[in-house]
Amino acid sequence: xxxxxxxxxxxxxxxxxxxxxxxxxxxxxxxxxxxxxxxxxxxxxxxxxxxxxxxxxxxxxxxxxxxxxxxxxxxxxxxxxxxxxxxxxxxxxxxxxxxxxxxxxxxxxxxxxxxxxxxxxxxxxxxxxxxxxxxxxxxxxxxxxxxxxxxx
Numbered sequence: 333x334x335x336x337x338x339x340x341x342x343x344x345x346x347x348x349x350x351x352x353x354x355x356x357x358x359x360x361x362x363x364x365x366x367x368x369x370x371x372x373x374x375x376x377x378x379x380x381x382x383x384x385x386x387x388x389x390x391x392x393x394x395x396x397x398x399x400x401x402x403x404x405x406x407x408x409x410x411x412x413x414x415x416x417x418x419x420x421x422x423x424x425x426x427x428x429x430x431x432x433x434x435x436x437x438x439x440x441x442x443x444x445x446x447x448x449x450x451x452x453x454x455x456x457x458x459x460x461x462x463x464x465x466x467x468x469x470x471x472x473x474x475x476x477x478x479x480x481x482x483x484x
Contacts, residue, residue, distance in 0.1 A: 333384060333385075333387075333388055335367070335369065337367045338367050338369070338385070338440065339388075341365070341367055341437075341438040341440070342385065342388050342389050344437070344438075345389065345437060345438075345455040346455060347455055347456060347457050348454060348455060349437040349454070349455040350432060350435050350436045350437055350452060350453070350454055350455070351385070351389075351436060351437060351438045351439075351440065351452075351453050351455070352432055352433070352436045352438070352439045352440065352450060352451070352452055352453075353378055353381050353382050353385065353440050353442060353450065353451040353453070354378075354439055354440065354441050354442065354444075354450050355378060355441075355442060355444040355445065355446055355449045355450055356370050356373070356441065356442065356443050356444055356445060357445075358433070358439065358441065358450055359429065359433060360433060360439050360441065361433050361434065364433065364436065364438075364439050365436075365437065365438045365439070366438075366439050366441060367438060367439070367440045367441070368441045369381065369440060369441060369442055369443070370441050370442055370443040371443050372443055373443055373445050374443055374444060374445050375443045376442050376443055376444075377442060377443065377444050377446070378407070378411075378442050378444035378446050378449045378450070378451060379407065379410045379411060379414060380442075381440060381442050382411060382414055382415075382451050383414050385440070385453070386414065386415075386416075386417075386453075389453070389455070390417075390455065390456045390457065390458045391417055391418070391453040391454060391455060391456050392417065392418055392454055392455070392456025392457075393418060393421065393452075393453070393454035393456075394411075394415045394417075394418055394419075394420050394421065394451060394452070394453055394454075395420075395421045395422070395423060395428070395432075395451075395452040395453075395454075396408065396411060396420060396421075396422055396428075396448070396449075396450065396451055396452070397422065397423065397424065397425035397428050397448040397450065398422035398423060398424055398425070399424075399425045399447070399448040400422070400425075400447075400448040400449060401422055403447055403448060404446060404447045404448055404449065407446045407447075407449055408420075411451060417456070425448055428450065428452065432452050436452075459474050
């Protein structure tokens with residue numbers, strides 16, 4: 333990732349922090365830490381930035397609007413295929429808009445014109461590194477994350 337601000341944001345994320353990859357029209361609060369990558373319509377796109385961020389960022393939850401799955405199924409399918417660390421969770425769009433802009437540590441604005449296209453990521457820990465140490469015992473609730481292997 334060549335963008336200085338995006339690199340700094342990823343490095344600044346702690347376990348449980350939230351980063352949003354937003355479309356061009358997402359309501360970003362004035363006091364939010366915004367990384368604006370939008371150039372023009374669909375440049376760069378949400379999936380493109382999600383793929384880029386996920387190459388450098390350990391996340392343990394991925395949330396999208398349930399409307400994305402219903403009304404923008406191709407985008408949802410693409411996000412689901414790129415999300416290789418966990419299942420993609422869905423919540424109502426109204427809940428996503430009400431809760432996450434205030435909760436996000438960073439909001440990355442893309443040029444995406446994807447209906448209900450926003451992606452919420454919760455920062456995680458690299459469980460295989462943390463729990464595969466000699467003598468470490470993996471709790472049941474971390475087992476799926478500790479056995480995770482990245483796609484080639």
